Amino acid sequence: MRNYCLLLFLIFIGGSIQAQESAMNSTEITSFKEKVIATAKTTKTINTDFLQYKHLDFLADDVKTSGTMVFKAPNLVKWEYTNPYQYSVIFKEDQLLINDGGTKSKVDIGNSKLFKKLNQLIVNSVKGNMFNDADFTVSFFKSSKYNKAVFIPKDKKIAGYIASFELLFNKNDAQVYEVKMVEPSQDFTRIIFSNRTLNSPINDSVFSN
Amino acid sequence: MIRFLVISLLACSILVSCSLKTTEGLRQVHFNKSDVENPYFSNSEIDYVYKAKIAVYGKNFGGILIIKKTGPESHRVVFTTEFGSKLFDFQFEGNTFTKNFVVEDLDKKFIINILKDDFMLLVNESATVLAVYQSNNERVYKTQSDERFNFYFLEDTSEKLEKIVNTSKTKEKVEIDFTSSEENIAETIAIKHNNIKLEIDLKKFKE
Secondary structure (H helix, E strand, O other), rough: OOOHHHHHHHHHHHHHHHHEEEEOOOHHHHHHHHHHHHHHHOOOOEEEEEEEEOOOOOOOOOOEEEEEEEEEEOOEEEEEEEEOOOEEEEEOOOOEEEEEEEEEEEEEEEOOHHHHHHHHHHHHHHOOOOOOOEEEEEEEEOOEEEEEEEEEEEOHHHHOOEEEEEEEEEEEEEOOEEEEOOOOOOOEEEEEEEEEEEHHHHHHHOOOO | OOHHHHHHHHHHHHHOOOOOOOOOOOOEEEEOOOEOOOOOOOOOOOOEEEEEEEEEEEEEEEEEEEEEEEEEOOOEEEOOOOOOOOEEEEEEEEEEEEEEOOOEEEEEEEHHHHHHHHHHHOOOOOOEEEEEEOOOOOOEEEEHHHOOEEEEEEEOOOOEEEEEEEEOOOOOOEEEEEOOOOOOOOOOEEEEEEEOOOEEEEEEOOO
């Protein structure tokens, strides 16, 4: 009897999860895209905390790291991890500027097409504006809490690293609040943003090592 | 003249073969155990997560190293970037090594072999003792590893594993240094190579 109840409960929960998220229709997609693009256009700077979960199927707990992310239009990004270690990486033109707990290094990404693509992906996902990217097949979903865009890479090389890329947007302000990168093995990385400040002045010196 | 040459050659080869500095100045003592243990990755309930810094021929890069005991004789060793993308995913099961995933840039035979040997040595839990040496405050256990040897340095009173040195007959090849505060948890690990410029520094995540 107890098992039967549990089964019913699971079916009910399963059903309700299914019902929570549904695919957008074409008018919804158009209006959602317009809203995100309009928001991205008016977003000059972003300053936000983030919490990152790395999920590996064999671990008891996800690996948690956290820090702050700063973005300045058109394409300056700094990720700074502060917990449990100090590590920052700045995406600047064709370079990555890394400060690994005091050890500084530079990586040229000018020659690497894959890295350029990943960089572009990061900048665009922070802004949310990547729907016209010819390298991905995009599908759209909605729920009462969020809108979701799922990107599946067409390029085989990228597909070897990323099975899909999901962006979750707030319903009200069309800002990205969660990024999820799913690997071909189904292990994934989730980054959740919080305490976001938009369009406050950010000095360029933030983006130097 | 020929006799002199032969003797000097013999003397040289004997001197060279005796010149392994790992056990220099140590006296050999009687066995007090048949196996020596590395307890640092032996609890299957713990996710062992480390911040890694790697210096290779003057280049630095970092990431996260995750080790998990997944069976009585098996370990998973996964290395990711700080952003979480996997760089490699290895599985060790007894003496069987499986490459689950490696990014293209790292997928070179000589790199994989170095990483395989380093991490196999790091996670190997137990080895049969061939000889035992004693210093002022450490007991040193010699074990066989294919054509090579491993020397396990255990602190005298606490019996904490402080160092593993992998050697050929005459030369030290790899050294792993541990510091551990808590029982059986390695807080920092330094893997140093003597024949190539490669150093891997690991620091345990704080909860």
